[in-house]
Amino acid sequence: MSKKYLVTGGAGYVGSVVAAHLLQAGHEVTVLDDLSTGHRDGIPAGARFVEGRIQDAAQWLDPSYDAVLHFAAFSQVGESVADPEKYWRNNVGGTMDLLAAMRDAGVRTLVFSSTAATYGEPASTPITESAETAPTSPYGASKLAVDHMISGEAAAHGLAAVSLRYFNVAGAYGTCGERHDPESHLIPLVLQVAQGKREAISVYGEDYPTPDGTCVRDYIHVADLAEAHLLALDAASPSPATTPAGGASRRRVNPGEHLICNLGNGNGFSVREVIETVRKVTGHPVPEIAAPRRAGDPAVLVASAQTAIDRLGWRPSRADLAGIVADAWQFAQHLDRTKES
Structure with missing residues (x-):
């Protein structure tokens, strides 16, 4: 069944690959991106593009959308140390505005692009979701703050949400690939x-x-990552659109629940x-x-990706x-x- 999704940051590396997977699955996709770090030519053909900030998502988000996939964030660790206010303003303040827009529009499903940077320097590996979160940069701290914000939104307002904490994303998918400026990976x-x-x-x-x-380091192919997002959408949606490949099991993410999953090989x-x-x-x-x-x-x-395997039915196939x-x-x-x- 075709659904309608808003992909914030869909002109960026991971967002563009996920948007391409959504389109190939037959869904309607709107990409919201201010192109400050994304690339217009990276937006997959077939997606509607809206140039704008997540702070202004209320202008475009309406009850016709089934869910939001949120990738719009600044992500340079070094820059976040030099200019922390930029990261708090966009990553945290912008997400707060996005959650308010979703609440007003009645859109109650969210998949959030989180990061392993929330863990900082873990005491042991493989890293599970129960590991202590002690980010060592404002970037990691801003993503952890958003995870806490989403948990509160879910509990108070019935949001069904999944945060996916990536480790080292790499590879490319067709004409969608990694190109940061400056490059640090x-x-x-x-x-x-x-x-x-x-x-x-x-x-x-x-x-x-x-x-x-x-x-x-643990490297995960960006296409494997994209498939995890589609499975997360299905798990958190009132009416799932697909069945995991191979008949893998999964458990629903119910309204009021915020599931956090590590993604790695x-x-x-x-x-x-x-x-x-x-x-x-x-x-x-x-x-x-x-x-x-x-x-x-x-x-x-x-990473330990056991939670994603158990709850989403996800397994990386490009390791x-x-x-x-x-x-x-x-x-x-x-x-x-x-x-x-």
Whole structure:
């Protein structure tokens, strides 16, 4: 059954891939984005586009919408330390305005793009949703504040909500991929070295208690992430639109409930494994530069996605690092061809 969804931040990396999946499932999609960090050409064909801020969502949100998927947030950790008020104003204040608009319109289903940054530096891995939340940046703190806000909205006003806490999202989906400015994520940075856009990749710390001495992180393919959003929508919607692939079980998210799920592969790859995989996939040399450890970089960050498996019926199917890198590489080359033409 076709439904109507508002996707805030749908011109960004994850939002655009989720919007594309919704359209392919036969749904009607409106993308709301102010293009401050998103890209107009990343909005999938078939989506209605509204250029605007989440603070003004009440202008477009009405009772015809079945749910909201909320991706509109600033997400640069370093910037959040230098300019915290920007993050509180947009990520927290903007979400408060969005929740008010949803309440006024009677839209009672929400899927929120949260983050593993809410956990800070966890004491142990794999990280479960019961781990202590101790964010180390205003960005992570702003996302945690929104999670608390959603819990209160659900309890007080009957919202059915799912927060998905991502670990390291990577890869690409067709012409939708990762392009931040400035770029801070490892895989696109290493690919820039392979493209000749950077001289070398810095390896921050080579003496961690890991097999090769470099940090280990959990990478999740953006298409797997998108599928989790569709399953979360179904779980929280009064009338589910689809059945999970393979007949996987799931449990409803009822009005008044706020479910929080970690999303990751449950496996970690080291910085050096990522670099070596880029070399193999691209066939290009990737020079390295040893650099001191960065403050606040834990040795290992790996997710437990058991809650998403049990409650949503979700399982990642693109966990191979070479496949993730190959998709990201294909997208990077697509961007270069587009610029040349």
